[in-house]
Amino acid sequence: MKTDFHFSKDIEMAFKNDPPGQWLSTLPPGCLRLSSGYPAPALVPSEKIKLAVARLLDEERDLPLHYLGSPRVPQLKEFLRQRMAQRGVAASDSELIVTSGACQAIDLIARVILDDEAVVAVESPTYMEALEIFQNYTEHYLAIPIDENGLQTELLADMLADRKEKGQPLPRLLYTIPTYQNPTGTTLSPERRKHVLALAEQYDFLILEDDAYGELGFYDSPSLLKALDTNNRVMYVGSLSKVVAPGMRIGWVVADSRIIDPLNWFKKDLSHPFDQATMASFLETTDFDEHLKFLTNAYESKCATMLSALEEFLPPAVSWFVPKGGYFVWVKIPGVDTSKLLPEALAAGVSFVPGKYFFLNQQDGLEYLRLSFSYANEEEIVKGVELLGQVAGVNIPAAEDKE
Amino acid sequence: MKTDFHFSKDIEMAFKNDPPGQWLSTLPPGCLRLSSGYPAPALVPSEKIKLAVARLLDEERDLPLHYLGSPRVPQLKEFLRQRMAQRGVAASDSELIVTSGACQAIDLIARVILDDEAVVAVESPTYMEALEIFQNYTEHYLAIPIDENGLQTELLADMLADRKEKGQPLPRLLYTIPTYQNPTGTTLSPERRKHVLALAEQYDFLILEDDAYGELGFYDSPSLLKALDTNNRVMYVGSLSKVVAPGMRIGWVVADSRIIDPLNWFKKDLSHPFDQATMASFLETTDFDEHLKFLTNAYESKCATMLSALEEFLPPAVSWFVPKGGYFVWVKIPGVDTSKLLPEALAAGVSFVPGKYFFLNQQDGLEYLRLSFSYANEEEIVKGVELLGQVAGVNIPAAEDKE
Numbered sequence: 014m015k016t017d018f019h020f021s022k023d024i025e026m027a028f029k030n031d032p033p034g035q036w037l038s039t040l041p042p043g044c045l046r047l048s049s050g051y052p053a054p055a056l057v058p059s060e061k062i063k064l065a066v067a068r069l070l071d072e073e074r075d076l077p078l079h080y081l082g083s084p085r086v087p088q089l090k091e092f093l094r095q096r097m098a099q100r101g102v103a104a105s106d107s108e109l110i111v112t113s114g115a116c117q118a119i120d121l122i123a124r125v126i127l128d129d130e131a132v133v134a135v136e137s138p139t140y141m142e143a144l145e146i147f148q149n150y151t152e153h154y155l156a157i158p159i160d161e162n163g164l165q166t167e168l169l170a171d172m173l174a175d176r177k178e179k180g181q182p183l184p185r186l187l188y189t190i191p192t193y194q195n196p197t198g199t200t201l202s203p204e205r206r207k208h209v210l211a212l213a214e215q216y217d218f219l220i221l222e223d224d225a226y227g228e229l230g231f232y233d234s235p236s237l238l239k240a241l242d243t244n245n246r247v248m249y250v251g252s253l254s255k256v257v258a259p260g261m262r263i264g265w266v267v268a269d270s271r272i273i274d275p276l277n278w279f280k281k282d283l284s285h286p287f288d289q290a291t292m293a294s295f296l297e298t299t300d301f302d303e304h305l306k307f308l309t310n311a312y313e314s315k316c317a318t319m320l321s322a323l324e325e326f327l328p329p330a331v332s333w334f335v336p337k338g339g340y341f342v343w344v345k346i347p348g349v350d351t352s353k354l355l356p357e358a359l360a361a362g363v364s365f366v367p368g369k370y371f372f373l374n375q376q377d378g379l380e381y382l383r384l385s386f387s388y389a390n391e392e393e394i395v396k397g398v399e400l401l402g403q404v405a406g407v408n409i410p411a412a413e414d415k416e
Numbered sequence: 417m418k419t420d421f422h423f424s425k426d427i428e429m430a431f432k433n434d435p436p437g438q439w440l441s442t443l444p445p446g447c448l449r450l451s452s453g454y455p456a457p458a459l460v461p462s463e464k465i466k467l468a469v470a471r472l473l474d475e476e477r478d479l480p481l482h483y484l485g486s487p488r489v490p491q492l493k494e495f496l497r498q499r500m501a502q503r504g505v506a507a508s509d510s511e512l513i514v515t516s517g518a519c520q521a522i523d524l525i526a527r528v529i530l531d532d533e534a535v536v537a538v539e540s541p542t543y544m545e546a547l548e549i550f551q552n553y554t555e556h557y558l559a560i561p562i563d564e565n566g567l568q569t570e571l572l573a574d575m576l577a578d579r580k581e582k583g584q585p586l587p588r589l590l591y592t593i594p595t596y597q598n599p600t601g602t603t604l605s606p607e608r609r610k611h612v613l614a615l616a617e618q619y620d621f622l623i624l625e626d627d628a629y630g631e632l633g634f635y636d637s638p639s640l641l642k643a644l645d646t647n648n649r650v651m652y653v654g655s656l657s658k659v660v661a662p663g664m665r666i667g668w669v670v671a672d673s674r675i676i677d678p679l680n681w682f683k684k685d686l687s688h689p690f691d692q693a694t695m696a697s698f699l700e701t702t703d704f705d706e707h708l709k710f711l712t713n714a715y716e717s718k719c720a721t722m723l724s725a726l727e728e729f730l731p732p733a734v735s736w737f738v739p740k741g742g743y744f745v746w747v748k749i750p751g752v753d754t755s756k757l758l759p760e761a762l763a764a765g766v767s768f769v770p771g772k773y774f775f776l777n778q779q780d781g782l783e784y785l786r787l788s789f790s791y792a793n794e795e796e797i798v799k800g801v802e803l804l805g806q807v808a809g810v811n812i813p814a815a816e817d818k819e
Binding site for chain 1: 421422423424425426427430431435436454455457460462463465466469470473474477478480481482483486515516517519520522523527528529530531533534549552553588622657661662663664665672674675677678680681682684685686688689690691693694
C-alpha cells in the first residue's frame with residue numbers, strides 16, 4: 014500500500030502483509046459450505062434470542078440501549094466468571110474482561126504485549142485471523158509444528174534451548190488453541206499441557222490460550238491450561254460465538270489484573286450493552302449444560318458423517334486427523350496444491366479453506382485443506398465430500414501408483 | 417502502572433496518563449443527572465427496537481446471528497451512504513466504514529495516522545474521551561481555544577505560522593467537533609469552516625470532523641466540513657448514538673478509501689451483524705427526518721428550560737454559551753474549582769461534569785462545568801439547576817461585589 018498520507022510508523026510494517034481476509038472465497042449460489050466455521054443454522058437459537066430481546070426490553074426499557082445502566086451487563090460477566098470457576102479457573106471481577114468476540118480479545122492482548130521487537134510463538138498451522146492480527150505488530154515468529162496430540166512441546170523446548178544458546182531473542186508470547194484446534198481439530202495432551210506451562214516459566218513467556226471450541230468436546234475435555242497455570246502466565250480467551258451465535262460478538266479474557274487493566278484502557282469500542290444484555294437475557298432461560306449437550310451431540314454426529322464420507326469418497330492417499338470435538342477436519346492431499354484445487358471445487362459446488370492460509374510460511378500448507386462439519390447439514394456434508402473426492406481424485410498425481 | 421510483565425514499548429507512554437474514565441462520577445440514588453450525555457429515556461425508541469428485532473429474526477432467522485450473511489448489514493451501510501449524500505457528502509462504498517460507535521472510529525483513525533512523533537491539534541476544551549484516545553498515541557498537542565463561534569481559526573493560523581517559522585513540527589491531524597460541540601455546545605461559523613480547510617491545505621494536515629451531534633440542530637445547521645472539503649483532507653465521523661441509541665454502538669467514517677482500507681485492516685472486533693441488522697430493521701420502518709424533528713423539538717425545549725433555569729437560579733457572575741443544538745450547556749463559575757464543587761452538588765442531588773476533564777491542561781478548565789439537557793426531563797432540569805445554583809452561590813468568592 015503506497016499513499017501520500019502520513020501514516021503511523023508502526024503500521025508501515027503491517028502494510029507489507031496481504032490485506033486481511035484473503036482466505037475468504039466468494040461462494041457460488043447453492044455451494045455446499047464446508048469452508049464456513051459457523052454454527053449450523055438449525056443450531057443457532059434465533060427464536061430464543063428473539064424472546065430474550067423482547068423480555069429484556071419489556072423489563073428494562075431504555076436501559077440496555079444506553080452506554081451504562083443495564084443490570085444484565087454485569088450479570089453476563091458474572092455468568093462467565095461462574096462458568097470459568099466450574100471449569101477450574103477462579104477469576105475475580107478485575108481478572109475478567111468481556112470483549113467483542115475472541116478476535117478483539119487477541120488483538121487487545123497483542124496491542125498490550127507486542128511491539129516490532131517481540132517474538133511470537135505460534136502453532137503451525139494455526140488460526141488464520143490470529144496470524145493476521147499478530148502480523149500487524151511484529152515480523153518475528155517461531156512456528157511449532159502440530160501432530161495428532163497438538164503443539165509438539167518437545168520441538169518447542171528444542172527451539173527455545175537453541176535460541177537461548179545462540180543468544181537469540183526468546184518469544185514474549187505463545188499463542189495456542191490447545192483444545193479442538195482451528196484448523197487441525199487436534200487436542201493438546203495432558204502431558205504436553207504441563208510441559209508447555211513449565212517451558213513458559215523456564216523461558217519467561219506468556220501464553221494466550223484460545224479456547225473458542227473448548228466447550229464442544231464429544232467426550233471429556235482435558236483441563237484448561239489456565240486451570241493448570243500456577244504462575245499467572247496464561248491469558249485465557251473464551252468466546253460464545255461457537256456455542257451461541259457469532260453475530261452477538263461475545264468473547265472474554267481471564268488473566269492477571271495487570272493485563273486486564275490495560276486491555277480495558279485500549280478497548281475503545283466501549284461496552285456493547287445491547288449485545289451483552291441480550292446474551293444475559295438468553296442465558297437466564299437456558300440450561301447451559303443442556304444446551305452444550307444438544308450442540309455436542311449434533312456436532313459429533315455431523316463429524317462422524319464427515320469422517321465416513323471421507324473414507325468412502327476420498328482416494329486412499331488422502332489422510333486426516335480424527336477430531337474429538339470442535340468444528341474441523343484437517344485433510345492432507347499429497348502432491349496437490351489445494352489453493353489451485355479450490356476453483357474446481359467451487360465450480361463443482363463445494364467449498365473448503367486452502368491450508369496455506371493457516372501457515373506463516375504458506376508453502377508449508379499447500380497440500381492441506383480445512384473442512385468444517387459445523388455449518389452444513391449431514392446430507393450436504395456427504396454430498397460435499399463426494400464432490401471434493403471427485404475433484405481431488407482427478408488431481409492427485411499418480412495416486413494409484415503410490416499404493 | 418508498574419509491572420514485571422513485558423508490555424509493548426508503544427504503550428509505556430500511554431500508561432503515564434491517568435486511566436480512562438476519571439470524569440465519570442458515582443451518582444447517589446435519585447441524583448438529577450445533568451452530567452449524562454445520553455438521550456432521554458423517553459426519546460430512546462425501545463419499543464420500536466423490540467419490534468425491529470422480532471421482524472428481523474422472523475424474516476432472517478439465523479442470518480444476523482452469523483458473522484456474515486444478513487442482507488440488512490449492507491442495507492445499513494447504504495442508509496448511511498444515502499444520508500451522507502443528502503447532507504452534501506457523496507461517498508462510494510469503499511469510502512465508508514461502519515464502526516462500533518464514534519469512539520472506535522476515532523481510535524482506529526488515531527491508530528492509522530498517529531505515532532509518538534505526531535502532533536495533534538485539538539479544540540480547547542474538547543471531548544474528554546477523544547483526549548483519552550489520542551493520549552494513548554502521542555504526547556504532542558496544539559490546543560486551540562474556542563469562543564462562541566467555535567474553534568478560533570485565526571489563533572490556529574498564528575500558531576501554525578509560528579511553528580513553521582521556528583521549524584517546529586506541524587500537526588498531522590486536527591480533531592474538531594464543529595457542530596454543537598462537546599462540551600461547549602458551540603458551532604463553527606461558515607467563515608471559519610472555510611478558513612480551517614484552507615489551513616489544512618496550506619499546512620498539510622488532515623481533519624477529523626466528529627459530527628456526533630450534527631443532526632441535532634434546533635435551526636438550520638451549517639454545511640459539514642466534509643461537504644466543503646475539495647482536497648480529501650477531512651475524515652468524517654458520524655454516530656447514531658445520540659439520535660437513536662448509544663447501546664447499539666453504530667458509528668461510521670467517511671474518508672478517502674486510502675484511509676478507510678487500513679481502518680478495516682485494524683478493526684478486529686469484526687462486523688457486529690446483530691447490532692447493525694437490528695438498526696437497519698429499525699430504520700426501515702422509521703421516517704428518519706420525522707424522527708430527527710421529534711428529537712430536536714424535544715431537545716430544543718429542554719435546552720430552553722435549562723437556559724431559563726440558569727438565568728433564574730445561578731448568580732449573576734456565572735455565564736454560559738447559548739447552544740443552537742446538541743446536548744450541552746457550558747457554564748463558567750468564576751473563582752470556583754468545579755471539581756471541588758462536585759461532591760457538594762452530588763450530596764445536594766445534582767450531577768455535572770467538571771470542566772477540567774475537557775482540557776489537556778486541566779488547570780485551564782477549573783472554573784467550567786458541562787451541563788447536559790439531554791437525559792433529565794424538564795422538571796428535573798429545573799430542580800437540578802436550582803440545586804446547582806444553591807451550591808454554586810455559596811461558593812462564588814464575593815460574587816455580589818463584582819457586579
